Amino acid sequence: MAIVTSKEMFAKAYNGGYAIGAFNVNNMEIIQGITEAAIEEKAPLILQVSSGARKYAKHVYLMKLIEAAIEDAEQTAGFDLPIVVHLDHGDSFELCKSCIDGGFSSVMIDKSGLPIEENIKITKQVVEYAHDHGVVVEAELGTLAGVEDEVKVKAEDSSYTRPEDVQHFVEATGCDSLAIAIGTSHGAYKFTAAQCTRNEKGILVPPPLRFDILDEVSKRLPGFPIVLHGSSSVPQEYVKMINDNGGKMPDAVGIPEEQLRQAARGAVCKINIDSDLRLAMTGTIRQYFNEHPDHFDPRQYLKPARANIKELVKHKLVDVLGCAGKAQ
Numbered sequence: 001m002a003i004v005t006s007k008e009m010f011a012k013a014y015n016g017g018y019a020i021g022a023f024n025v026n027n028m029e030i031i032q033g034i035t036e037a038a039i040e041e042k043a044p045l046i047l048q049v050s051s052g053a054r055k056y057a058k059h060v061y062l063m064k065l066i067e068a069a070i071e072d073a074e075q076t077a078g079f080d081l082p083i084v085v086h087l088d089h090g091d092s093f094e095l096c097k098s099c100i101d102g103g104f105s106s107v108m109i110d111k112s113g114l115p116i117e118e119n120i121k122i123t124k125q126v127v128e129y130a131h132d133h134g135v136v137v138e139a140e141l142g143t144l145a146g147v148e149d150e151v152k153v154k155a156e157d158s159s160y161t162r163p164e165d166v167q168h169f170v171e172a173t174g175c176d177s178l179a180i181a182i183g184t185s186h187g188a189y190k191f192t193a194a195q196c197t198r199n200e201k202g203i204l205v206p207p208p209l210r211f212d213i214l215d216e217v218s219k220r221l222p223g224f225p226i227v228l229h230g231s232s233s234v235p236q237e238y239v240k241m242i243n244d245n246g247g248k249m250p251d252a253v254g255i256p257e258e259q260l261r262q263a264a265r266g267a268v269c270k271i272n273i274d275s276d277l278r279l280a281m282t283g284t285i286r287q288y289f290n291e292h293p294d295h296f297d298p299r300q301y302l303k304p305a306r307a308n309i310k311e312l313v314k315h316k317l318v319d320v321l322g323c324a325g326k327a328q
Contacts (some may be wrong), residue, residue, distance in 0.1 A: 010176075
C-alpha cells in the first residue's frame with residue numbers, strides 16, 4: 001500500500017471510538033520499533049516528522065526508511081499497513097510546501113501563537129496548496145506549554161482553546177483536523193510541582209484534562225476529528241531506569257493513560273506520542289552501558305532499545321489508543 005492520508009482513517013476512528021497513534025520518528029530503529037508493533041497489532045499508523053527530525057536525519061532518508069517499513073509490512077505480514085506521513089508543527093507555508101512536494105500525505109501548520117485572524121490567513125494558504133496536491137492539513141487553536149524540538153512555550157504563554165472560536169476557524173480555513181489545548185503539554189516535564197499533587201509514593205499527579213472544553217468543541221464541530229498534542233504519559237519505569245543509570249530527571253510526569261483513553265472514545269482521533277519513545281530508548285541504552293561497559297558495537301545497545309520501543313508502542317495501540325486490529 002502506498003502512503004495514505006488520514007481522511008478515511010479518522011472517519012473510522014471517530015465512529016469507532018478509538019484514536020490513531022501519531023508517533024514521532026528520527027531514525028531507523030525508532031521507525032522499525034513503531035512499525036513492527038503496528039504490524040503485529042494490525043493497527044493503522046501515523047509516522048510524524050518534526051522540523052528538527054528533518055534537520056537531523058534529512059527528508060530523503062526518513063522517507064526512504066518509511067517506504068522500507070511499508071514494503072516490509074507487505075512482505076512479512078501479508079497485508080497492507082496504512083501509514084500516514086505527517087509533518088508535526090510546521091511553522092511556515094514554505095516548510096509545509098516542502099513536505100507536501102516531498103511526499104508527505106499530511107501536514108500541520110501551527111500558527112496558534114498568532115491572533116486568530118492571522119492564524120486563519122496562513123492556515124488557509126497551506127490548506128489551499130495541500131488540497132490541490134491531495135494532502136490533508138491539521139491546524140491548531142490554543143497554545144500548549146512545554147518544550148519539544150523547536151516548540152518552546154512557557155507556561156504563562158499557554159492558553160486553552162476557546163470553544164467559541166472553533167467553528168469559525170474550521171469553516172474559514174477548510175482544515176481537515178484541529179489540535180486543541182485542554183491541558184496536555186509538550187516534553188517530559190509537562191507540569192511543575194506546584195501544578196500537581198503527590199500520591200502515596202511521592203510521585204507527582206498532574207491536574208486532570210479539561211474534558212469540558214473537549215465536549216464543547218465536539219458539540220460545535222460534530223463529526224470533526226480532534227487532535228491532542230503533548231500526550232506522552234512519561235512511563236515511570238523508564239524515568240526510573242534513566243535515573244538509576246546516571247540520569248537526572250526529577251519530577252518528570254506525563255498525561256495519565258486512562259484520560260487519553262477517555263479522550264479517544266470521544267472526538268479525539270489522533271494522539272501524539274514522542275517523549276515516551278525517547279525515554280524508552282534512552283533508558284534502555286543507559287542501562288545497557290552500565291551492564292556492559294566493555295561493549296562498543298551500536299547494534300548491541302540499539303537492538304534492545306528498538307525492542308523496548310516496540311513493546312511500548314504495542315501497549316499504546318492496545319490499551320490506550322484502542323486502534324489494535326483496525327488496520328484490516
